[in-house]
Amino acid sequence: MSNPSVPADQLEKLRELLDQPKRLVIVSHYNPDGDAIGSSVGLMHILRGAGHAVKVVLPNTPADFLDWMPGRAEALCFDRSPDASLSTIRTSDIVLCLDFNQLDRIGGLEEAVRGAKTKVLIDHHQQPGEFAAVMFSDVTASSTCQMVYDIAVALGFEDHIGLEAATCLYTGMVTDSGSFRFRSTTPHTMRVAADLMERGVAIDVIHGAIADTNSADRLRLLGFTLHERMTVLPDLRTTVIGLNKDDLKRFNFKTGDTEGFVNYGLSIKGMRLAAFFVERPDVVKISLRSKGDLPVDRFLKEHFEGGGHANAAGGQSKESLEASVQKFMSLLPAFLAAHPE
Ligand SMILES: [Mn+2]
Structure with a gap:
């Protein structure tokens, strides 16, 4: 073959x-x-x-x-x-x-x-x-x-x-x-x-x-993120996390520390989309993960200068963290509706 x-x-x-x-x-x-x-x-x-x-x-x-x-x-x-x-x-x-x-x-x-x-x-x-x-x-x-x-x-x-x-x-x-x-x-x-x-x-x-490479700071940042910064939207079957600069500073953020955080949102039973926003020096970085036929790469390409794979993609926004999350939330219902399960 x-x-x-x-x-x-x-x-x-x-x-x-x-x-x-x-x-x-x-x-x-x-x-x-x-x-x-x-x-x-x-x-x-x-x-x-x-x-x-x-x-x-x-x-x-x-x-x-x-x-x-x-x-x-x-x-x-x-x-x-x-x-x-x-x-x-x-x-x-x-x-x-x-x-x-x-x-x-x-x-x-x-x-x-x-x-x-x-x-x-x-x-x-x-x-x-x-x-x-x-x-x-x-x-x-x-x-x-x-x-x-x-x-x-x-x-x-x-x-x-x-x-x-x-x-x-x-x-x-x-x-x-x-x-x-x-x-x-x-x-x-x-x-x-x-x-x-x-x-x-x-x-x-x-x-x-x-x-097995965690620092204590990273694990504490993860705990904080899940407890304080994750919003679950059961009707949309979506989780959204937003971390700001002060959050990162509080836990002595190092590059790579938030790697994989987005996946926790998708591990909640019934979720089909997980979004992660993090405020970096010049830009808000966005990661999306999805299950099934929900092409997050196309969504990010269209709206957030991004791309990647259908179920795992990244993008960015030059607006503030709040404005970026707002924009995402306003586009979300139509995106989900366009890809029913
Ligand atoms: Mn690769």
């Missing part, structure tokens, strides 16, 4: 590009998550195994709970090493763009990557831009890590998926699939995970490294 992650024509183009040892650079999106780093560093290991010189360049330094990933420390981060990051991209033969599909997602790397003559895209987000010579775009794939695995196997590189690469790829698969529970998880996803396990991946260690 053909695999939608690996179209034959694109595979042949990539095979040609990689038939001689090259200088490759892998880039991923701003605020790189488990899938962004896992796919980038995982592919780095695989392509090194295949004889290429490979570097990973990230637009900004990732949250430190992912620092343990094998190879992560080697990645250049533009915010800390801007000159080295840009010159690495400019002197490369090929730039591989992983886990994003619009060049405005890579912050200060945008211009250098735009100028690179040969770009390869590997990604699973909706509505890819047409900037790459070779495009692997599969919006049904559970993660970019799963796509990297499939492409590596299709290229005949399965022997280069060693323990380090397997650990990176498994980590991104776990984080992007909500521990294999989102709709994007397929029998194929589980087969890939099983194969990575057979390569020695320690799933308990990875789970602990991802999950």
Whole structure:
């Protein structure tokens, strides 16, 4: 059966590009998550195994709970090493763009990557831009890590998926699939995970490294958020959380501390939509999660400069926290009515 992650024509183009040892650079999106780093560093290991010189360049330094990933420390981060990051991209033969599909997602790397003559895209987000010579775009794939695995196997590189690469790829698969529970998880996803396990991946260690990383401040912020800042709208089957700057300050907020808070709203029985608003220095950040056929990515694209996946998406607002929540509330009934269950 053909695999939608690996179209034959694109595979042949990539095979040609990689038939001689090259200088490759892998880039991923701003605020790189488990899938962004896992796919980038995982592919780095695989392509090194295949004889290429490979570097990973990230637009900004990732949250430190992912620092343990094998190879992560080697990645250049533009915010800390801007000159080295840009010159690495400019002197490369090929730039591989992983886990994003619009060049405005890579912050200060945008211009250098735009100028690179040969770009390869590997990604699973909706509505890819047409900037790459070779495009692997599969919006049904559970993660970019799963796509990297499939492409590596299709290229005949399965022997280069060693323990380090397997650990990176498994980590991104776990984080992007909500521990294999989102709709994007397929029998194929589980087969890939099983194969990575057979390569020695320690799933308990990875789970602990991802999950057991709370600070006391973060847990207290979570408790406060659920107790004081969450509104439940049973008639609309929606929960809304809004956190302001003072809330964050009170609990010594660090980047990443509110990651995943939105999911608690959706875990209440009967809810089909959870909204999370947080006031950041220049902008109000918005996260939406939904169940079933309720395309929050389209809603955010239309109203809040956002996008993502049908059941998990992000956006932003330049208005105040109150005004942003108000705007959301005023648009909500029509959005829900347009997508009855
Ligand atoms: Mn991803």
